[in-house]
Amino acid sequence: VPDRHAPVSAGAIADGLSHVGVGTGDIVIAHSSLRSFGWVSGGAEALIDALLTAVGNTGTVCMPTLSYGDYGPARPPPPFDPATTPSIVGRAAEAFRTRPGVARSLHPTHSLAALGPSAEALVVGHEAELTPCGPGTPWRRLADKRAKVLLLGVGTRVCTLFHGPEAEVELEARCWPPVPCRLATPAGERIFHLRLHRPYRGAVSNRARLRPVLERNGLLRETRIGSASVLVLDAAGLWDLSVSLLRARPTNRRNRASLVSRRAVRRVLQGVW
Numbered sequence: 001v002p003d004r005h006a007p008v009s010a011g012a013i014a015d016g017l018s019h020v021g022v023g024t025g026d027i028v029i030a031h032s033s034l035r036s037f038g039w040v041s042g043g044a045e046a047l048i049d050a051l052l053t054a055v056g057n058t059g060t061v062c063m064p065t066l067s068y069g070d071y072g073p074a075r076p077p078p079p080f081d082p083a084t085t086p087s088i089v090g091r092a093a094e095a096f097r098t099r100p101g102v103a104r105s106l107h108p109t110h111s112l113a114a115l116g117p118s119a120e121a122l123v124v125g126h127e128a129e130l131t132p133c134g135p136g137t138p139w140r141r142l143a144d145k146r147a148k149v150l151l152l153g154v155g156t157r158v159c160t161l162f163h164g165p166e167a168e169v170e171l172e173a174r175c176w177p178p179v180p181c182r183l184a185t186p187a188g189e190r191i192f193h194l195r196l197h198r199p200y201r202g203a204v205s206n207r208a209r210l211r212p213v214l215e216r217n218g219l220l221r222e223t224r225i226g227s228a229s230v231l232v233l234d235a236a237g238l239w240d241l242s243v244s245l246l247r248a249r250p251t252n253r254r255n256r257a258s259l260v261s262r263r264a265v266r267r268v269l270q271g272v273w
């Protein structure tokens with residue numbers, strides 16, 4: 001029986017990931033809580049090394065480098081520079097952002113950072129898309145490329161990819177009208193009119209409730225590394241399932257603040273969609 005209080009090494013993390021099917025050539029997007037593992041020898045850098053080891057030279061590691069805030073038409077975000085704007089989603093993502101060779105997409109709130117052969121193709125052109133995570137964005141490309149979403153000690157709550165289907169199906173409810181955003185491009189600062197996320201609770205907001213649905217659809221695997229629960233989700237399957245759920249339970253006054261209904265879950269399990 002492994003000692004849950006022993007320090008966790010990069011090797012142990014890489015082994016744990018391969019145990020749940022992360023392998024050479026994979027594209028992964030990792031959301032993490034460093035503290036959840038217990039003590040990681042080498043800290044955030046070791047966690048990043050473990051991810052790079054797990055996917056090998058032919059794989060690509062991505063992390064969210066989000067810089068969101070209470071922004072909207074009345075309060076546009078501050079100027080965004082991919083080289084200097086900090087991320088606010090944990091120490092590992094912030095360490096990753098500043099690693100040599102890491103590419104970061106150009107988006108004021110939902111940028112993606114990537115390292116590996118697919119990195120440039122994943123992050124390019126984010127600023128030209130209307131929504132932060134919807135069709136055409138790096139987040140949709142993760143689904144297109146059959147990436148694996150790794151939730152390292154954080155559960156399904158922080159899985160940014162859910163925002164993609166939300167923007168696809170419920171654009172008006174989920175996103176503000178276009179907001180002028182100042183972005184640092186290689187040619188200097190330019191203004192882009194982007195539809196940023198607005199505060200919302202709706203059909204797939206309670207992601208904890210989605211977990212059994214994901215499991216029953218074979219889209220989720222779990223292991224334990226140190227004291228962390230590690231979930232691996234299929235990005236494409238997650239996207240499709242979320243679209244189905246949202247279409248089955250569109251936004252209206254009655255369900256606006258509700259969770260995924262029992263009936264909707266049952267219908268998904270019966271393969272109605």
Ligand SMILES: CC(C)(COP(=O)(O)OP(=O)(O)OC[C@H]1O[C@@H](n2cnc3c(N)ncnc32)[C@H](O)[C@@H]1OP(=O)(O)O)[C@@H](O)C(=O)NCCC(=O)NCCS
Nearest residue numbers: 031032033034035036038039040043089090091154158160
């Ligand atoms: C918020 C969140 C980052 C907090 O997790 P956390 O483990 O407390 O914080 P971090 O991952 O930044 O790790 C730093 C903490 O790890 C701990 N730590 C430091 N070194 C460590 C080590 N070597 N080993 C283990 N833990 C360590 C410290 O407690 C540190 O906290 P401190 O800075 O207050 O001292 C996490 O819960 C989360 O939500 N992560 C995902 C975020 C995300 O992707 N959001 C997307 C939203 S759509």
